[in-house]
Amino acid sequence: MSQASSRRRSVTIQDVARAAGVSRAAVSKVIRDASGVSPAMRARVNAAIEELNYRPSVAARSLRGSSYTLGLEVPHLGNRFLTQIVDGALQALEGTRYQLVIAPADGREGYGAIEALADRQVDGIVVVSPRVDADWLERLATGVPVVMLGRHDRSARYDTVVGDDVAGTRQVMEYLLGLGHRRVVHLTEEAAVTAPGTGSPHALRLRAFEEAVRAAGSPELARVVRTGQTEESARATMNDLLSRHPWPTAVFAGHDQLALGALAALVEHDAGREISLVGYDNTDLAAHPAISLTSVDQRGPEMGRRAVAMLLERIEGRDEPQHHVVTPSLVVRDSSGPRPVDNPEFRTSCARPAAAGTPAAGACDLPGPRR
Amino acid sequence: MSQASSRRRSVTIQDVARAAGVSRAAVSKVIRDASGVSPAMRARVNAAIEELNYRPSVAARSLRGSSYTLGLEVPHLGNRFLTQIVDGALQALEGTRYQLVIAPADGREGYGAIEALADRQVDGIVVVSPRVDADWLERLATGVPVVMLGRHDRSARYDTVVGDDVAGTRQVMEYLLGLGHRRVVHLTEEAAVTAPGTGSPHALRLRAFEEAVRAAGSPELARVVRTGQTEESARATMNDLLSRHPWPTAVFAGHDQLALGALAALVEHDAGREISLVGYDNTDLAAHPAISLTSVDQRGPEMGRRAVAMLLERIEGRDEPQHHVVTPSLVVRDSSGPRPVDNPEFRTSCARPAAAGTPAAGACDLPGPRR
DNA sequence: CTGAAAGCGCTAACAG
DNA sequence: CTGTTAGCGCTTTCAG
Numbered sequence: 001m002s003q004a005s006s007r008r009r010s011v012t013i014q015d016v017a018r019a020a021g022v023s024r025a026a027v028s029k030v031i032r033d034a035s036g037v038s039p040a041m042r043a044r045v046n047a048a049i050e051e052l053n054y055r056p057s058v059a060a061r062s063l064r065g066s067s068y069t070l071g072l073e074v075p076h077l078g079n080r081f082l083t084q085i086v087d088g089a090l091q092a093l094e095g096t097r098y099q100l101v102i103a104p105a106d107g108r109e110g111y112g113a114i115e116a117l118a119d120r121q122v123d124g125i126v127v128v129s130p131r132v133d134a135d136w137l138e139r140l141a142t143g144v145p146v147v148m149l150g151r152h153d154r155s156a157r158y159d160t161v162v163g164d165d166v167a168g169t170r171q172v173m174e175y176l177l178g179l180g181h182r183r184v185v186h187l188t189e190e191a192a193v194t195a196p197g198t199g200s201p202h203a204l205r206l207r208a209f210e211e212a213v214r215a216a217g218s219p220e221l222a223r224v225v226r227t228g229q230t231e232e233s234a235r236a237t238m239n240d241l242l243s244r245h246p247w248p249t250a251v252f253a254g255h256d257q258l259a260l261g262a263l264a265a266l267v268e269h270d271a272g273r274e275i276s277l278v279g280y281d282n283t284d285l286a287a288h289p290a291i292s293l294t295s296v297d298q299r300g301p302e303m304g305r306r307a308v309a310m311l312l313e314r315i316e317g318r319d320e321p322q323h324h325v326v327t328p329s330l331v332v333r334d335s336s337g338p339r340p341v342d343n344p345e346f347r348t349s350c351a352r353p354a355a356a357g358t359p360a361a362g363a364c365d366l367p368g369p370r371r
Numbered sequence: 372m373s374q375a376s377s378r379r380r381s382v383t384i385q386d387v388a389r390a391a392g393v394s395r396a397a398v399s400k401v402i403r404d405a406s407g408v409s410p411a412m413r414a415r416v417n418a419a420i421e422e423l424n425y426r427p428s429v430a431a432r433s434l435r436g437s438s439y440t441l442g443l444e445v446p447h448l449g450n451r452f453l454t455q456i457v458d459g460a461l462q463a464l465e466g467t468r469y470q471l472v473i474a475p476a477d478g479r480e481g482y483g484a485i486e487a488l489a490d491r492q493v494d495g496i497v498v499v500s501p502r503v504d505a506d507w508l509e510r511l512a513t514g515v516p517v518v519m520l521g522r523h524d525r526s527a528r529y530d531t532v533v534g535d536d537v538a539g540t541r542q543v544m545e546y547l548l549g550l551g552h553r554r555v556v557h558l559t560e561e562a563a564v565t566a567p568g569t570g571s572p573h574a575l576r577l578r579a580f581e582e583a584v585r586a587a588g589s590p591e592l593a594r595v596v597r598t599g600q601t602e603e604s605a606r607a608t609m610n611d612l613l614s615r616h617p618w619p620t621a622v623f624a625g626h627d628q629l630a631l632g633a634l635a636a637l638v639e640h641d642a643g644r645e646i647s648l649v650g651y652d653n654t655d656l657a658a659h660p661a662i663s664l665t666s667v668d669q670r671g672p673e674m675g676r677r678a679v680a681m682l683l684e685r686i687e688g689r690d691e692p693q694h695h696v697v698t699p700s701l702v703v704r705d706s707s708g709p710r711p712v713d714n715p716e717f718r719t720s721c722a723r724p725a726a727a728g729t730p731a732a733g734a735c736d737l738p739g740p741r742r
Numbered sequence: 743c744t745g746a747a748a749g750c751g752c753t754a755a756c757a758g
Numbered sequence: 759c760t761g762t763t764a765g766c767g768c769t770t771t772c773a774g
Contacts, residue, residue: 010514012751023761028753036759059438059492060751062430063766069491077454078655086448086475094477099487102473104457106465116470120440120491121430143381231659260659267660284449284602288631289638290661383767394745399769407743431767434750 011052020048031056062121070311071117071125072102073110079257080283081300082128085149088304089126096312098123105129111136118144124311126304130193130200145314147307152199159310160323163298165204168328172252172278172296173212175330180339181250181276182221184213187237187262188254189229202254205280209252223248227258234261242269249339250276256283259293263335276336292334299326382423391419402427433492441682442488442496443473444481450628451654452671453499456520459675460497467683469494476500482507489515495682497675501564501571516685518678523570530681531694534669536575539699543623543649543667544583546701551710552621552647553592555584558608558633559625560600573625576651580623594619598629605632613640620710621647627654630664634706647707663705670697 013031017024022041029037030045037045048054058067072089074082086102093100101122103113110129117125124145127137138157140146146158153160176184186209188194194203206224213222227237234253241248242265253259259279266272279286282297306324313322384402388395393412400408401416408416419425429438443460445453457473464471472493474484481500488496495516498508509528511517517529524531547555557580559565565577577595584593598608605624612619613636624630630650637643650657653668677695684693 010751013753014751024752025754025761025763026759029760032753034753038759041760055486055490057434057492057751058490059430059433060766061753063428063434063751063768064753065766067430067491069487077448077457083448090475090477099484099491100475101487101491102475104461104471104473106461113470115426116440116472119426119429120438120470120472121428231655264660285656288602288662289635291659381767384769385767395768396745396747396770397743400744403769405769409743412744428767431750432769434752434767435769436750 010057011054013054013056015052016045016048016054019052020044066123066315067121068097069099069101069120069122070308071114071120071122072100073105073113073117073125073127073129074102075105075110075129077104080285081256081281081298083284084300085128085304085307088301088306089308090304091301092305092308092312098312100308114140123315126307126311130198134199145311147310149303149307150201152201152204154321154323156321159307159314159321161303161307161310161326162324163201163303163326163328165201165328166208168280168296168298168330169205169208169252170212171328171330172280173209173216175332176250176252176276176278176336177212177216179250179276179337182216182218182339183246183248184222184250184252185241185248186222186224186252186254187227187234187258188224189258190226193229205254227261229257231257231261231264234258235264236261238262238265239268242266242271247271247275249274250278250336252278254280256281256286256293256295259295259335260285260291263291263293272335274340276339278330278336282331286331286333294333294336295331296328297331298328302326381428382425384425384427387416387419387423387425390423391416437494437686438492439468440470440472440491440493441679442485442491442493443471444476444484444488444496444498444500445473446476446481446500448475451656452627452652452669454655455669455671456499456675456678459672459677460679461675462672463676463679463683469683471679485511494686497678497682501569505570516682518681520674520678521572523572523575525692525694527692530678530685530692532674532678532681532697533695534572534674534697534699536572536699537579539651539667539669539701540576540579540623541583542699542701543651544580544587546665546703547621547623547647547649547707548583548587550621550647550708553587553589553710554617554619555593555621555623556612556619557593557595557623557625558598558605558629559595560629561597564600576625598632600628602628602632602635605629606635607632609633609636610639613637613642618642618646620645621649621707623649625651627652627657627664627666630666630706631656631662634662634664643706645711647710649701649707653702657702657704665704665707666702667699668702669699673697 013024013027016027022045026041027045030042089100103117106112109131114127126147126149128149130151134153137146137148138155141158148158148160150162152162188202188206193200194206196203213219225237225241227234251262253262256279259277262277266275279293279295282295285291286293286295303326310322384395384398388398393416397412398416401413460471474488477483480502485496485498497518497520499520501522505524508517508519509526512529519529519531521533523533559573559577564571565574567574584590596608596612598605622633624633627650630648633648637646650664650666653666656662657664657666674697681693
């Protein structure tokens, strides 16, 4: 009667205490299972909790203790690699009292989302957006444990989990060069993203690409091509690239999303058979037979697991920064293969009918990627 | 000196008040921009806030007022359809003071995640996991605004946003039957998911499928085939199906993830040309030229937008339940086409080379889906 | 228009 | 082992 039809006031620790005939502190101890409660009392309190359907308020608890919440800031969720990371993070949290919440970045950079998490008193934050300022992160990390995932900076205040991008890229390049490819394009994002010194994975991949090419002694045949961050953008760029000869014989995309865009262009130009394509991230789609994309597996779940584990360690009291490197491995699929006949005008169209085109017979048994 | 090297105590409203030479209440008013503050005071307070880099504690605020947080509970993030919903939700939040947090369901059902959100005092919850009990949700909804997304139940306490699954399915069936298909399979999840009365979208799609078939007068040629909820599972089921003749001429999958699994099997059996495939959700992948999947567009962003808008309305004081239906539309792509020659033994393999097979010439110009 | 005072629900320190 | 007593940082009356 006292609360009209509006929102029901929830049951508080006080109510439980009253129902069980004990003090609030006693109830508090029971729910945190702190020491110093008699079994009898514990039982009574638990009964009352059960009966009243009591749930402690995380907000109130956060005011003094912890919120038992870990935050994961992510750039756009369209990125499949994130799914792997989230899966790993959830695994690491299983059986703990902690809950994961994900805050998607609003704009291009994740400041808003990260601050929102911090404001909500999460006990730890995993940052995935690669473009947040390192100093800013350091400052943040003085207030709450932070793990930066994916970037190669080495802060003294926050931890990092990264893939070994140099090793991953080397594997790609050894593979491609070993197959005879020389005219190979590295399709990557705009310069801001690959600027050295940012520690961005794409910066390292770019550098490793250039080094591999130089080491192979044929720098003039390899090129870096810039595109946007979306699949759509990669598709446009690749289409552009394919509108001029000579074509590259292999394309190494900075990540699978770009590779998918490039693949779309290859399909449209019916060039899948002549041009090898390699991605990075080994996103679940790469394995689909209709895509079958050669890609570098970064072990996303492992990364997510480690990041959460590190946060938990910090919460437990660890004080030294820790930097964990995950070793990737190349997964070869049908999108790549030996260099085909090295003729710029070489074309065949038997392999994969263009979207609405008419399939035609052709020289299907030439060497080349199997698609 | 008083706080050692450990965590930095954050700046509170008290500090700001002191710095600005006003009371805490005054500061509070400024940050909430409540009425009753002189411009001069506002300016001074804002300056102090700026200077001290003050950020209000959401936890403390939640204790009395609201947390300015909306929660989105989701089943596994691998589902691409969710991405669309999240995008829409974020759009609807743009320019408001509210922040979106996503809580991924722990197990098969979302209770844990939903409770976690409620415990964290979010101001509203969008529930996507379809299997949570309706009564349980009703109870939840007495304490916090709730929108159930995707399920067709009509509660008096919580709002709903759903796609018109009957209309969507009808479009699919009219399309397929119109092309001459009769031997069509509806690939859907296990019976628990399609049980009538749950209001699950898959229940409605199944029923609409059966009705369409009945209306077409050839019930014996259409079948419902059950599979798990994963792509992998759909692939296995479909492979199984393709190991026996006669094949269906068309497959209507309950959602795109199942369709992708089915597509994998089609590719493996090199059956893409003979069997039309239709999905549901029009996930971004469906548009990729290497996939080119005919699918029903549910307008996920619109759904996400509406769900959040409804929550906001509830927070503003709306009291009557509201149930919003979004009309879907079929997007035809290359995975479907006219019924091919109706011979159970009919096979061709010119269309799409199997994963590691050798392409061969064949009767490519027969009618059939263009892949 | 401004500020003092009283909590929100919980935990932590301490006294019994 | 149990209960009392102070707050955590903020909002919200309600007097001035």
